[in-house]
Each structure stands twice: as C-alpha cells, then as structure tokens.
Amino acid sequence: MRRTWRWFGPEDRVTLADARQAGAEGIVTALHQLAPGLPWTADAVAERQAQIAEASGGALQWDVVESLPVSEGIKTKSPDWATQIDAYRRSMEVLAEAGIETICYNFMPVLDWTRTELRAPLPSGGTAMRFDLVDFAAFDIHILERPGAAESYPPDTAAAAGEVAARMNDSEKSALCEAVVSGLPGAAERWTLEDVRAAIGIYAPLSADVLRQTHVDFLSEVVPLAERLGLRLCCHPDDPPFSLLGLPRTMSTLEDYQAILGAVDSAAFGVTFCTGSLGARPDNDCVAMARALAPRIHFVHLRNVIREKGRAPCSFIESEHLDGDVDMVGVIEAVLDEEARRRAAGRPDAEIPMRPDHGHDILTDIGSGAQPGYPAVGRLKGMAELRGVIAALTRRAA
Ligand code: DNO
Numbered sequence: 001m002r003r004t005w006r007w008f009g010p011e012d013r014v015t016l017a018d019a020r021q022a023g024a025e026g027i028v029t030a031l032h033q034l035a036p037g038l039p040w041t042a043d044a045v046a047e048r049q050a051q052i053a054e055a056s057g058g059a060l061q062w063d064v065v066e067s068l069p070v071s072e073g074i075k076t077k078s079p080d081w082a083t084q085i086d087a088y089r090r091s092m093e094v095l096a097e098a099g100i101e102t103i104c105y106n107f108m109p110v111l112d113w114t115r116t117e118l119r120a121p122l123p124s125g126g127t128a129m130r131f132d133l134v135d136f137a138a139f140d141i142h143i144l145e146r147p148g149a150a151e152s153y154p155p156d157t158a159a160a161a162g163e164v165a166a167r168m169n170d171s172e173k174s175a176l177c178e179a180v181v182s183g184l185p186g187a188a189e190r191w192t193l194e195d196v197r198a199a200i201g202i203y204a205p206l207s208a209d210v211l212r213q214t215h216v217d218f219l220s221e222v223v224p225l226a227e228r229l230g231l232r233l234c235c236h237p238d239d240p241p242f243s244l245l246g247l248p249r250t251m252s253t254l255e256d257y258q259a260i261l262g263a264v265d266s267a268a269f270g271v272t273f274c275t276g277s278l279g280a281r282p283d284n285d286c287v288a289m290a291r292a293l294a295p296r297i298h299f300v301h302l303r304n305v306i307r308e309k310g311r312a313p314c315s316f317i318e319s320e321h322l323d324g325d326v327d328m329v330g331v332i333e334a335v336l337d338e339e340a341r342r343r344a345a346g347r348p349d350a351e352i353p354m355r356p357d358h359g360h361d362i363l364t365d366i367g368s369g370a371q372p373g374y375p376a377v378g379r380l381k382g383m384a385e386l387r388g389v390i391a392a393l394t395r396r397a398a
Contacts, residue, residue: 001300001332001335001336001339001351001352001353001354001390002025002026002063002351002352002353002354003023003024003025003026003354003355003383003387004024004025004026004027004028004063004064004353004354004355005019005022005024005026005027005028005355005356005379005383006027006028006029006066006186006355006357006374007019007027007028007029007052008029008032008185008186008371008374009029009030009031009032009033009048009051010051011032012370012371012374013368013369013370013371014370014371014374014375014376014379015055016051016052016055016056016060017055017056018376018380019056019060020056020059020060021380022376022379022380022383023380023383023384023387024060024383025060026060026061026062026063026064026353027052027060027061027062027063027064028063028064028065028066028104028353028355029048029052029062029065029066030065030066030067030068030069030186031044031045031048032185032186035189036069036070036071036072036188036189037069037071037073037074037084037087038087039086039087039088039090039091039094040068040090040091040094040095041094042094042097042098045094045095045098045100046098048062049061049062049098062098062100063100063102063353064100064102064103064104064299064353064355065095065100065102065103065104066104066186066236066272066299067103067104067105067106067186067188067236068088068091068092068095068103068104068105069105069188069189070088070105070106070107070188070218071084071087071088071188072109072110072189072199072202074088074214074218075107075109075211075214075218076109076202076203076206076214077214077217085218085221085222088221088222089221089222089225092222092225092226092229092231093225093229095231096229096230096231101230101231101232101349102231102232102234102298102299102353103226103231103232103233103234104234104235104236104272104299105233105234105235105236106235106236106237106238106239106251107211107215107218107235107250107251108238108239108249108251109199109203109206109211109247109248109249110191110196110199110200110203110245110247111180111181111187111191111196111244111245111247112184112186112187112188112189112239113184113186113187113239113277114131114136114180114184114239114240114244115129115130115131115179115180115184115372116130116131116132116135116136116139116176116179116180117129117130117132117135117179118178118179118184118372118373119361119372120317122360124362125362125366126360126361126362126363126365126366126378127360127361127366128317128318128319128360128361129317129318129358129372129373130315130316130317130318131240131280131315131316131317132315133153133157133308133313133314133315134157134160134161134164134315135161135164135176136180136244137149137153137157137158137160137161138161138162138164138165138168138176139176139177139180140152140153140161140244140245141153141158141161141162141165142161142162142165143165143173143176143177143193144193144196144197144245146197146200146245146246148246149245149246152246177193181193181196184372184373185371185372185373185374186371196245200245200246200247203247203248206248207248208248208249208250210248211248211250212250212259212260215250215251215260216260216263216264219233219260219263219264219269220264223264223266223268223269224266226266226268226269227266227267227268231268232267232268232269232270232298232349233268233269233270233298234269234270234271234272234297234298234299235251235260235269235270235271235272236251236272236274236277236301237251237252237257237272237274237277237278238250238251238252238277239274239276239277239280240277240280240281240312240313240316241253241277241278241280241281241284241312242281242312242313243313244313252278252281252284253281253283253284254284254288254289254292254293257271257289257293258292258293261293261296267296269296270293270296270297270298271293271296271297271298271299272298272299272300272301273289273290273293273297273299273300273301273331273335274300274301274303274357275300275301275302275303275304275326275328275331275357276301276302276303276304276305276318276326276357276358277301279304279305279307279324279325279326280305280307280312280314280316281307281312281314282307282309282310282311282312282314283311283312286326286327286330286331287327287330287331287333287334290330290331290334290335291334291337294334294335294337294338294341295338295341297335297338297352298349298352298353299352299353299354300335300352300353300354300355301354301355301357302321302328302331302332302354302355302356302357302382302386303318303321303356303357303358303359303382304318304319304320304321304322304323304324304325304326304328305317305318305319305324305325305326306319306324306325307325318358318360318373320360320381320382320385321356321359321381321382321385321386322385322386322389328386328389329389329393332386332389332390332393333393335352335354336390336393336394336397338352339351339352340397354386356379356382356383356386357373357382358373358374358378358379358382359373359374359375359377359378359379359380359381359382360375360378360381361375361378362375362377362378362381363377364376364377365377365378
C-alpha cells in the first residue's frame, strides 16, 4: 500500500514537512479554494503540484485528489446540470494532463461527513470526534426545526433529544451547529442553517432510487472520459452510513456499492474504501466488504470507530486506529491480498494508495488549530501503527 497523507493546502497548520516526517510517500489534496462546480485550471493544479514538490525537496507528489466535489446541481439534476458536468469533465482533463490519476468524490446530499462533537475529551487527555444520535436529533428537531423531524426518530430518541435541547445554552447550541453544518474540513460546501433548510427542500421529492439513478447518470457522463484519460474515479461512502435529516443516502452498504458498481461496470470507476465511515454501521462487516469490493478499490481510508450496539442509525466515537469495532488487521490483509492479485495480473494499479484517516488530538495537537480530525501527531501515530500491521502481514505472506 502506498502511504499517503491528506493536506489541505497552504492554509493547513500541518505542513508538508510534517507529512514527510510522519512517513508519507504521497499527498492527497484538492483545490479547496474553489467552489464545487467550478472547473479546475491547469495553472492552479500545476501551482499546487509545485508547492508539494518544493516543500518536500521533490520527495512527495500529489497522488490522489480528494475531493473533486460533485456539485449539488449535479446531485439534484438542476437546470445547469450539463454545464456542471462539463466543468467536472474539464477538471478531469486538467488532472489527467498533470499526471494525477486517482479522483475521490462522494455523492452525499447536502452534508458531507457529519459529527456532533469535534473535540470530545478522552480519558487519556486527548480528544476525538463523536457522532451522538441524540445530540443530532436535538439539532434536527430543535435547532434546524426541520418539519417532520421529531417523527423521524424512535420516540425515546426524540424524547431524549428534547431534554438535551432544553438543557443546552446558546454557546452549546452554536457549538453543535458548528460541528454539524460548518465545522468540517474537506466538505465541498460550507452551509448555514438557512442553506441547509433550502437544500433539504430541494431534495424533498427525491427518493433513494432517484438519487441512485442521478448518480448513474453522472457516472455515464464521466466514466467513459476517465477510461480514455486513464483516470480512476472512486466514490467515498456516506459518513455516517445512514440517512440524516430525512435525506436519502445511497452509498452506505455492500448492496449499495454492488448496485452502482454493477450499473457502471468499468475499472475506471471504483471505491474509496473508508473503514471508519462504513464501520459506523453495525450491519457492515468491513472485512467481508473489503474482500467483496477488492477488485474495484482504488483508494483506502483507514480509521476506526466504537459504535453503540444495536442498529443504524447509531452513535459512535472515533477510536484509535487499531482499537475499535473494525477489524483493521483483517481489512489490511484483504487489501494486501488484492495488491498481490493485481501484481500477479500485471495491473499498473497494483499498489493501492491508503491514508491514515483522522486521528485523535494528542500531545502537541491539542490547541494547535489543525483541522478537526487532521492533526499531525494523532495521524502520525495512526500511520505508524498501520505501517506496523502492513509490515508484519507482508513478512508473514512472503
Ligand atoms: C472526512 C473525509 C470526507 C471525504 C469526502 C470525499 O474526513 O473522509 O470529507 O473527503 O467525503 O468526497
């Protein structure tokens, strides 16, 4: 596996030099300054590549784009759909010309990844990100005041959410809002409460089946181009992998992936296998999923979660990389087996890029102002642990 590291660009408090010291071999980034739907230019891509080469003395290069965001206009088939598709295709051409072959995106309506607390204290002294279903329901029912929200939760969850909302002061409410709608890095769009309400309204008539078809329509426009250009598109799972705010989510389970991979059966379209996203759902067996999806996995995010027992939707907390409900060793073994299979078949993409996803804020991360989930030391620790597993499994297989 190729060890990569997410970097949010020159604004990122965690530098490229840090990434190199942490053991990264390649960089995952995006032109975060550009709004979704705008075509990327060759100059802007070249500038970013030059920054990476320069800051690392040529040791690192831009391996994976995360994300080339799919605009809401594409996801809702808005009147300017064709223009938005053209912009996406133009960006793909620019990336191919620059030699960047792997492009990650997601197809979540309105919100990208969602948490209710960005820095939950851990007994050891660090902090982790959490998703608490009751807090989320409190946001949905009492802060966003989405019509019908109360009825969309089990009665005990809705009642508990009412108690939580009644206890919260204004600053706790705005921290919850910040965590849910605007605090996360890498999300394609920054939303206000008003934006969220309006966007949910647009999706109101859209069922999961319609969203799935819209996804296939998008892929039908971009995958043939990816094939011609030698690119690999890879869809990130829903995070968390269940419906939120009454919106459909269609990339949450093995069946979801199999349906879309079957509908668009091309090696140029595949999976960003994110163990932390998929693992937040009790009925997702990540090892079985990794094995079933292996031939189409183009990019891997490795992190872990400890989730509430029971069924989705459920609460979870981001745990240490090797210590959670996901059998991380089993997933890594599945990916290494796939790499061996590809090498034997002479596939040019035999080495699959992975990154240690998220990390706790520990040691000098605390108060460092790094992006939530993306501190230097917490991720370095994750990278080192994962690297140990990879080395041990590789030795054993030799
Ligand atoms: C969170 C990330 C996501 C991811 C996008 C991919 O840490 O994994 O924001 O980048 O969903 O499009």
